[in-house]
Amino acid sequence: MIQLIRSTTLLLVGLFLLLTVPVWAQQGTGTIKGHITTSDERPAAWVTVQLKGFKKTVSTDEKGYFLIKNVKPGNYEIAVTLVGYESAVKSVTVEENKTVTVDVPMNVSNQQLQEVIVTTNKNNYNARKGSSSLRLNEPLLEVPQNIQVVTSANLADQQVISMSDGVIRNISGAVRMEHWGDLYANIHMRGSQIQAFRNGFNVVSSYWGPLTEDMSIVDHIEFVKGPAGFMLANGDPSGLYNVVTKKPTGQTKGEASFTVGSFDLYRASLDLDGKLNSNGKLLYRLNLAAQNKKSFRDYEYNNRYTFAPVISYQVDEKTKLTVEYNLQYAKMSDVGSYYVFSPVGYTALPRDFTAMQPGLEPTTISDHSFTVNLQHELSNDWKLTAQAAYYNYQQKGTSLWPAAVNADGKMIRSVGIWDAKSEMTLAQVFLNGNVTTGSINHRILAGLDLGNKEYFADWSQSHPLDSVGAEFDPTAPYYGIPVNGFPVWDRSQGIETRAVLGGGTINQRYSGLYLSDELGFFDNTVRLTLAGRFTHVQQSAWGGAKEEAKRVTPRLGLSVSIDRNTSVYGLYDEAFVPQAGRIKDGSKVRPITGGNIEFGIKRDWFNGRWSTTASIYRIIKNNELTADPNEAPTSGHSVVLGQKRAEGVELDLRGTVIKGLNVVANYAYTDGKVTEATPGVSFKVGDVVPGYSKHTVNSWLNYKVSNGVLKGAGISGGFTWLLDRATSDWSATHNNQELPNYFKLDGGLFWEKDKIKLALNVFNILDEYLYSGSYYDWLNSYYWQSEAPRNLRLGITYKF
Known part of the structure; x- marks a missing residue:
């Protein structure tokens, strides 16, 4: 088993390193880098930045920074877009083999931005951040732990109507065995039954509970693999799932x-x-x-x-x-x-x-x-x-x-x-x-x-x-x-x-x-x-x-x-x-x-x-x-x-x-x-x-x-x-x-x-x-x- 893990590790590391080799900028092009901020001077994380009239689109990181490479010399407009709000636009001139820096303020508060990001994440299968109930003030990419999020788009496309209704197909290694039908979820992962959480609270009061959540109240579900007892109260070493319920988004x-x-x-x-x-x-x-x-x-x-x-x-x-x-x-x-x-x-x-x-x-x-x-x-x-x-x-x-x-x-x-x-x-x-x-x-x-x-x-x-x-x-x-x-x-x-x-x-x-x-x-x-x-x-x-x-x-x-x-x-x-x-x-x-x-x-x-x-x-x-x-x-x-x-x-x-x-x-x-x-x-x-x-x-x-x-x-x-x-x-x-x-x-x-x-x-x-x-x-x-x-x-x- 240990030899298998070692061999698999070397294979995975080699594969990922091969795929992550950077592609250097072509000669004769320039680079645009910048910083996007909200109206209350906070970093605008995960907003879309586009070179208007072209297909080049990127997103800002958690600190509001972005980078667009391989841009031909010329005059351009940078558009920062957010669903439900007017785009912020700024002009920029790109020169050959040079990097131009641009700062763009948005007419939206940090609170409004976070609400829109939560709503936007529902439309795809990949979430970049966990909910605030996970207590992690960083993107999932930087967390030293395997955390997978089942988005509402996942749940809708698979017509999931209950926590016991096929949710675990979205998570590696998760199975249900002795589950009492649609009464309890009883999910096993990494060799043990994992704990059930809701909005960051451990809601297990007996071996059999809790009652499976109806998906009408669920925004998304976070599966924390491995030890979660530190981040959240009394979690099992094998992991937990955290059901995040729907909240107001500010949109009618x-x-x-x-x-x-x-x-x-x-x-x-x-x-x-x-x-x-x-x-x-x-x-x-x-x-x-x-x-x-x-x-x-x-x-x-x-x-x-x-x-x-x-x-x-x-x-x-x-x-x-x-x-x-x-x-x-x-x-x-x-x-x-x-x-x-x-x-x-x-x-x-x-x-x-x-x-x-x-x-x-x-x-x-x-x-x-x-x-x-x-x-x-x-x-x-x-x-x-x-x-x-x-x-x-x-x-x-x-x-x-x-x-x-x-x-x-x-x-x-x-x-x-x-x-x-x-x-x-x-x-x-x-x-x-x-x-x-x-x-x-x-x-x-x-x-x-x-x-x-x-x-x-x-x-x-x-x-x-x-x-x-x-x-x-x-x-x-x-x-x-x-x-x-x-x-x-x-x-x-x-x-x-x-x-x-x-x-x-x-x-x-x-x-x-x-x-x-x-x-x-x-x-x-x-x-x-x-x-x-x-x-x-x-x-x-x-x-x-x-x-x-x-x-x-x-x-x-x-x-x-x-x-x-x-x-x-x-x-x-x-x-x-x-x-x-x-x-x-x-x-x-x-x-x-x-x-x-x-x-x-x-x-x-x-x-x-x-x-x-x-x-x-x-x-x-x-x-x-x-x-x-x-x-x-x-x-x-x-x-x-x-x-x-x-x-x-x-x-x-x-x-x-x-x-x-x-x-x-x-x-x-x-x-x-x-x-x-x-x-x-x-x-x-x-x-x-x-x-x-x-x-x-x-x-x-x-x-x-x-x-x-x-x-x-x-x-x-x-x-x-x-x-x-x-x-x-x-x-x-x-x-x-x-x-x-x-x-x-x-x-x-x-x-x-x-x-x-x-x-x-x-x-x-x-x-x-x-x-x-x-x-x-x-x-x-x-x-x-x-x-x-x-x-x-x-x-x-x-x-x-």
Whole structure:
């Protein structure tokens, strides 16, 4: 493995260096360089600069500088353009073999510029900067870490409607295994389940959450690969995804869409964006969505309703206040019906088979969040951000699970109550700054994270639908009145009381202090990051005693710009992640610790229209808990794995490769193994870690005709290919069993003109029987979750 990484590294470095050799200016031409500033004298980053009347177009860098080479001598006009604002134009004379310098001020404030840039980024697949919630005051090209952004253009072209609906095809190495349908995302990457964030807050309060975000509220999604515990609170060493919700842009516009699809999918959404007063200081954004959706399996449904208003107020030129509320309401069939069980093996039953009992009460979920964000520019070089959030999740429903699976495949289905409540109060304050000492530039980041999370679940009541001698037969299923009738639950006591009585509680309180200094040398072409974080955690789970832990973790990063468009980086980070669980023998639950080493190379191509990233990594994790393979998932018992190692290679390409052609393509090699096993557990050193694929390949191409009779028409398509898949969970008797390879092909057609767009996508074109699963020792049975057969979606969008 190490030799493979070394060989791959040399190959990638050689390839990228070959492609980044500069093209020297031709004799007889000149060069134009310049600096673009806003009306408040701030650098105008990422604006378009064009030589009027010619095809030469560039963008400014993060400091507002631009460079146009190979210009023939003569008189020209430089035009600086920004969507929605008048272009700034300045005349310039170019002489042979000389460089002329020009400064252009724009009639737009820095705040207005940032809002337009965020909006413009939606129209392509390549994002140059992350959101402010990532706390990075620099372009992604210069960050010593692999960060990939799934833009709203990605999501729209692929007709993604939920966080669990194909998002991960845009990220190398990301997979979903035991995911509970469209209830939870549960994304694995680099050998572990990654943490879920929203607007910079860790929104995980239990292993199963949070509820998958409806895409009506989502602007874009940021995947931070590798250690993220320093930048954001309590992140996993394998990474995280950060869902960034829609905010007001300052432009008055709207969008309405309607989608119909296979299995009775009916969906409508409305996005309104505008001003609430004449001076544009008070802005609003309102997103509404409603969806009725059934399944290729009988008796399943998942209806969703979303209401998300946002208000922002520009107090003055330096201060902005944003208040946001999100409500996601779900009404769905029993959440355990996605699972199929058989002692014979995977796919022993038809793809559309279900053990779901019609007549069970629906599961309902109300997911509320309220966020307040304040941003204040202390000066041109210092910015203070403070935000607080309250999350409230209420679930009332059931989970269908076998109480027994016989050797002939017949089973006793058991319905368990699953009522739950989650409350989270979260707060963050951080400071970004730029300081120069001599010839060294300092990018400073300092901050404080606070959080209090409480999760209550009642799964202490169960009711068998079938009985011994009258088992449910999957080969001849009967969906009439079950022999034991329907369950009647005792909800006379509150959820908090029932959760304590049943041992279904998780509590966590944490605080974190951090400081980072990125030192820039040689005109900021060499950037050295020195950082440290102190984390203090108190927690308890499943009725166990309160645990307390604290630790200081360092971070060391190096990023070097080979040229303006290419950088190489290295990173060392240590992990300290609290975890909740209860060990059967009463042992103390310790936080996850470990270290990460990562190297990579990044490049922006053709003025940033598309980008590539190549990285290699090695992650060590200690003390990680995993579900006890000998007990039911709701037992609450875990076992300590010991130590595991994940290492691999990742390649990502995204952006507009040629005019009209947007591409996302990625590959990942992942190798996860147990390196130390706790005595007495069923797995051993060398066993494969569950929940990933050794080889993951994804692609998505979207081509739109720009001229001629077919102007506005387009075609899109892509595939996901998973090889050497590990099962989704541990098994004492089937540890080495692999899942078959997975190949899914999707594609579609679209037509766009003026304000209207029609899109038709077909998913699983080859109609493959696709699934993920594992073997449950305690049931002596295989289980799997199948995906939908060939299906389609037709959508119409109107912008106004």
